[in-house]
Every structure is written in structure tokens, then in C-alpha cells.
Amino acid sequence: MPMATAPQAPPSWPLVRLDSARKYFPIRGGLFGHSARYVRAVNNVSMTIERGETFGLVGESGSGKTTLARLIPGLLRPSGGRVLYDGRDIARTHGGELNRLRRRMGIVFQDPASSLNPRSPVRASIRRPLDLQGVRGREAERRVLETIDRVNLGREVLDRYPHQLSGGQQQRASIARAIILNPELVILDEPTSALDVSIQAQILNLLQSLQEQIRLTYLFITHNLSIVRYMSDRIGVMYLGKLVEVAPAEALHDRPFHPYTAALLSASPPLNPRLRDRKRYRLEGDPPSLISPPPGCGLHPRCPFAVEVCSERTPPLVEAAARRLVACHRWEELTLKVGPGA
Ligand SMILES: Nc1ncnc2c1ncn2[C@@H]1O[C@H](COP(=O)(O)OP(=O)(O)OP(=O)(O)O)[C@@H](O)[C@H]1O
Ligand SMILES: [Mg+2]
Known part of the structure; x- marks a missing residue:
């Protein structure tokens, strides 16, 4: 044996x-x-x-x-x-x-412009990683709201364009995008x-x-x-x-x-x-x-x-x-x- x-x-x-x-x-x-x-x-x-x-x-x-x-x-x-x-x-x-x-893995760059699309409301940029993973609809919106709360941004920024945000808000939005898929x-x-x-x-x-x-x-x-x-x-x-x-x-x-x-x-x-x-x-x-x-x-x-x-x-x-x-x-x-x- x-x-x-x-x-x-x-x-x-x-x-x-x-x-x-x-x-x-x-x-x-x-x-x-x-x-x-x-x-x-x-x-x-x-x-x-x-x-x-x-x-x-x-x-x-x-x-x-x-x-x-x-x-x-x-x-x-x-x-x-x-x-x-x-x-x-x-x-x-x-x-x-x-x-x-x-x-x-998530990435945050020096320049928030490299992760936020200037032609779309901030919501679209934050949600983009979810789109790529096929997460849509209500579940996507729920996770966007949860993440925006985590980075201490008011929900009103989601409908604004990046140029309407301050530098600090833009970087918070970039961080939200980087963590929305719960990376390690x-x-x-x-x-x-x-x-x-x-x-x-x-x-x-x-x-x-x-x-x-x-x-x-x-x-x-x-x-x-x-x-x-x-x-x-x-x-x-x-x-x-x-x-x-x-x-x-x-x-x-x-x-x-x-x-x-x-x-x-x-x-x-x-x-x-x-x-x-x-x-x-x-x-x-x-x-x-x-x-x-x-x-x-x-x-x-x-x-x-x-x-x-x-x-x-x-x-x-x-x-x-x-x-x-x-x-x-x-x-x-x-x-x-x-x-x-x-
Ligand atoms: N795609 C590329 N093609 C050719 N050379 C490159 C490329 N990317 C970076 N380099 C070169 O590699 C070297 C290291 O660049 P890198 O951007 O990694 O430095 P860094 O430490 O991040 O600098 P910084 O503090 O300015 O951001 C530099 O000489 C740069 O010009
Ligand atoms: Mg560098």
C-alpha cells in the first residue's frame, strides 16, 4: 500500500x-x-x-x-x-x-483625470468597473451608493461632471472607482x-x-x-x-x-x-x-x-x-x- x-x-x-x-x-x-x-x-x-x-x-x-x-x-x-x-x-x-x-487590485493615479471621464457624470466613471464585470441595474446603483458613502462624498456629486468637483472630491471619486470591486x-x-x-x-x-x-x-x-x-x-x-x-x-x-x-x-x-x-x-x-x-x-x-x-x-x-x-x-x-x- x-x-x-x-x-x-x-x-x-x-x-x-x-x-x-x-x-x-x-x-x-x-x-x-x-x-x-x-x-x-x-x-x-x-x-x-x-x-x-x-x-x-x-x-x-x-x-x-x-x-x-x-x-x-x-x-x-x-x-x-x-x-x-x-x-x-x-x-x-x-x-x-x-x-x-x-x-x-485597484489603482489610484496622481491625476484624477486619468480615471474620471471628463465627458460623463461621475457616476458613470465610478460604475465603470462594475459594468466591465457585468454588474448592472439596481445592484450596480446600490454598490455605487455604498462606495460613495465610504469615501465620504455626498451623493449629489454622482450627477456632476469631473470639472465641477474640487481636486479633493475628484480624488475621492477616483478612490471610489478603485475600491468598488472590493479589491485586496x-x-x-x-x-x-x-x-x-x-x-x-x-x-x-x-x-x-x-x-x-x-x-x-x-x-x-x-x-x-x-x-x-x-x-x-x-x-x-x-x-x-x-x-x-x-x-x-x-x-x-x-x-x-x-x-x-x-x-x-x-x-x-x-x-x-x-x-x-x-x-x-x-x-x-x-x-x-x-x-x-x-x-x-x-x-x-x-x-x-x-x-x-x-x-x-x-x-x-x-x-x-x-x-x-x-x-x-x-x-x-x-x-x-x-x-x-x-
Ligand atoms: N512607456 C515607456 N517607454 C519608454 N520609456 C519609459 C516608458 N515609461 C517609462 N519610461 C522611462 O522609464 C523611466 C522610469 O519611469 P517611471 O515613470 O517608472 O519613473 P517614476 O519613478 O514613476 O518617476 P516620477 O516620480 O516622475 O513619476 C524613465 O526614464 C521613463 O522615461
Ligand atoms: Mg511615477
């Missing part, structure tokens, strides 16, 4: 996992329109987003944040590596199965960057209370380090298409391990006036090209701590401490500190 095998627990997958994910955009215009040149927008990124957490992604403009975010729902196909959603490889998922996976993951790509500071705070509070009420997982993308600290459980720092550091929000701010993170923190205005005279780390020059990134560590031409090895070998992203990853040859010798007593 064959030996009975013990029932195996199903593998517990992180909600999102990137394994050496790459996205290279070819540059046309070479000889015969062919070209071996690429913009390496996302270059070998491995990371996870755990259920229920807010993963904040920061980095300068052009570091690849939006491209990374677009790989997750399969809006872009990776050029290499894998993007897994709940253990399923997005690039190998098609048709109805892909549709069912995408239904589990919401990708927030600079959701408050276009708003006044006072309105920003209201939207951030709304996002936090929605997360508690309906147990959402967030990927929160921003340039703003104070916002990302306030919102995130863990933060990933991107530079030149690579993830250079991942850490719990507090730990990253208290003691950055990567010189690039320290420079970003130094450049962000301190909320606490006592920190105005803090120690600052500066980078030299501008970010290099993503088309021909420097050899070795992409930061070495700008890094005040660079030594020979930095221009020779690309530092791998290694586990530096519990829940902390860093890609720097010298992180252990450097004691970076940006803050009181620094």
Missing part, C-alpha cells in the same frame, strides 16, 4: 512578489529601427508586499516607481524575472483568470501630490480609515518622505531602477543603511524645527542615465563614501538585519544618522 502522505499546508504566498523583475523599454531610432539600447526602468527588483501592510515606495523622479507599479496588475509585461500575485505568475495568466486577478490591493501612485496640503491630509486619513474598515493592502508611491513615513509599515527606496533599501518605516528614518536613503532624508524638510541643523548627506551631480548606467553600484559616481569596489561590482540586496535589506558594499562600516544627535 502506498504510504499516505500528510496533507500539506497550502503555501502561504505574499500578496505580491517580484523575483528579479525587469522592465527595459527599447529605444527605437537605431539603424533600421532596431536598437540594442534600452531604458532600464526596473532593473532586477525582488520584493514582497504582505497582506494588510502599506508598502511605501520612494525615489527620485524617473527611478522606476510607476513602471514597477504597472507590472503588478500586468499593465506592463516584465522583460525578465517574474511578478507573482498571490502566487500566480501574472505574465502566464490570461483571459478570464487574468480578469479575476485584476479585479482584486490598492496601488496608490502619488495620490495626493496634486492636492493642497490641507486636502492631502484629508485624503491620507481617508485612505487609512478605508484600510482599517475593509482590510486593504496598499502600495503607496510618493516622493514625499514625511508622507511615506506616516502611511507605511515598510518602505522601499528606489534608485536608477533598483531597490537599494527596504526597512520598516521608523527604522529607515532613524538609521538609514544606504547613503542614497540618507541623502533623500537629508533633502526632505524636517517637520521638527529642532532638526534644522542636523547632519546632512549630499550627493554630487545628477542621476546618471538609465540607458547606460554606471558599472558597479549605480550610485558610486555621486556617493561620498564610494571606494574602488563600488565601481566594480553591483552590490546585491542583502539582509542586513531583521526585516531590513540593503544594497551597499559599505553599509556595515557606515554609521549614517539623519536626525537629533546626528
Whole structure:
């Protein structure tokens, strides 16, 4: 008789996992329109987003944040590596199965205009995801009303056109559209960057209370380090298409391990006036090209701590401490500190 095998627990997958994910955009215009040149927008990124957490992604403009975010729902196909959603490889998922996976994700962009149709009343834009899933009539209207209440918008806005709403109302409507199918993951790509500071705070509070009420997982993308600290459980720092550091929000701010993170923190205005005279780390020059990134560590031409090895070998992203990853040859010798007593 064959030996009975013990029932195996199903593998517990992180909600999102990137394994050496790459996205290279070819540059046309070479000889015969062919070209071996690429913009390496996302270059070998491995990371996870755990259920229920807010993963904040920061980095300068052009570091690849939006491209990374677009790989997750399969809006872009990776050029290499894998993007897994709940253990399923997005690039190998098609048709109805892909549709069912995408239904589990919502996206909010910086510009509400990208999710609200200027020529239709707001109701139509919010209801659109339901239309695509074949939910119509009374049931659709019931869910529209339920969702509009959730984002604290008055029902009267449903019959208005986007240009008749304030920026904050438009962004609430975009959030309503993103959550109407009850997703697990919401990708927030600079959701408050276009708003006044006072309105920003209201939207951030709304996002936090929605997360508690309906147990959402967030990927929160921003340039703003104070916002990302306030919102995130863990933060990933991107530079030149690579993830250079991942850490719990507090730990990253208290003691950055990567010189690039320290420079970003130094450049962000301190909320606490006592920190105005803090120690600052500066980078030299501008970010290099993503088309021909420097050899070795992409930061070495700008890094005040660079030594020979930095221009020779690309530092791998290694586990530096519990829940902390860093890609720097010298992180252990450097004691970076940006803050009181620094
Ligand atoms: N469809 C595309 N075709 C070619 N290049 C692209 C495409 N999308 C993005 N890129 C390039 O990839 C790089 C990364 O862009 P991405 O939009 O991901 O950066 P980002 O970190 O989101 O920047 P920002 O903070 O300004 O939004 C940039 O150099 C950009 O020009
Ligand atoms: Mg972007």
C-alpha cells in the first residue's frame, strides 16, 4: 500500500512578489529601427508586499516607481524575472483568470483625470468597473451608493461632471472607482501630490480609515518622505531602477543603511524645527542615465563614501538585519544618522 502522505499546508504566498523583475523599454531610432539600447526602468527588483501592510515606495523622479507599479496588475509585461500575485505568475495568466486577478487590485493615479471621464457624470466613471464585470441595474446603483458613502462624498456629486468637483472630491471619486470591486490591493501612485496640503491630509486619513474598515493592502508611491513615513509599515527606496533599501518605516528614518536613503532624508524638510541643523548627506551631480548606467553600484559616481569596489561590482540586496535589506558594499562600516544627535 502506498504510504499516505500528510496533507500539506497550502503555501502561504505574499500578496505580491517580484523575483528579479525587469522592465527595459527599447529605444527605437537605431539603424533600421532596431536598437540594442534600452531604458532600464526596473532593473532586477525582488520584493514582497504582505497582506494588510502599506508598502511605501520612494525615489527620485524617473527611478522606476510607476513602471514597477504597472507590472503588478500586468499593465506592463516584465522583460525578465517574474511578478507573482498571490502566487500566480501574472505574465502566464490570461483571459478570464487574468480578469479575476485584476479585479482584486485597484489603482489610484496622481491625476484624477486619468480615471474620471471628463465627458460623463461621475457616476458613470465610478460604475465603470462594475459594468466591465457585468454588474448592472439596481445592484450596480446600490454598490455605487455604498462606495460613495465610504469615501465620504455626498451623493449629489454622482450627477456632476469631473470639472465641477474640487481636486479633493475628484480624488475621492477616483478612490471610489478603485475600491468598488472590493479589491485586496490598492496601488496608490502619488495620490495626493496634486492636492493642497490641507486636502492631502484629508485624503491620507481617508485612505487609512478605508484600510482599517475593509482590510486593504496598499502600495503607496510618493516622493514625499514625511508622507511615506506616516502611511507605511515598510518602505522601499528606489534608485536608477533598483531597490537599494527596504526597512520598516521608523527604522529607515532613524538609521538609514544606504547613503542614497540618507541623502533623500537629508533633502526632505524636517517637520521638527529642532532638526534644522542636523547632519546632512549630499550627493554630487545628477542621476546618471538609465540607458547606460554606471558599472558597479549605480550610485558610486555621486556617493561620498564610494571606494574602488563600488565601481566594480553591483552590490546585491542583502539582509542586513531583521526585516531590513540593503544594497551597499559599505553599509556595515557606515554609521549614517539623519536626525537629533546626528
Ligand atoms: N512607456 C515607456 N517607454 C519608454 N520609456 C519609459 C516608458 N515609461 C517609462 N519610461 C522611462 O522609464 C523611466 C522610469 O519611469 P517611471 O515613470 O517608472 O519613473 P517614476 O519613478 O514613476 O518617476 P516620477 O516620480 O516622475 O513619476 C524613465 O526614464 C521613463 O522615461
Ligand atoms: Mg511615477
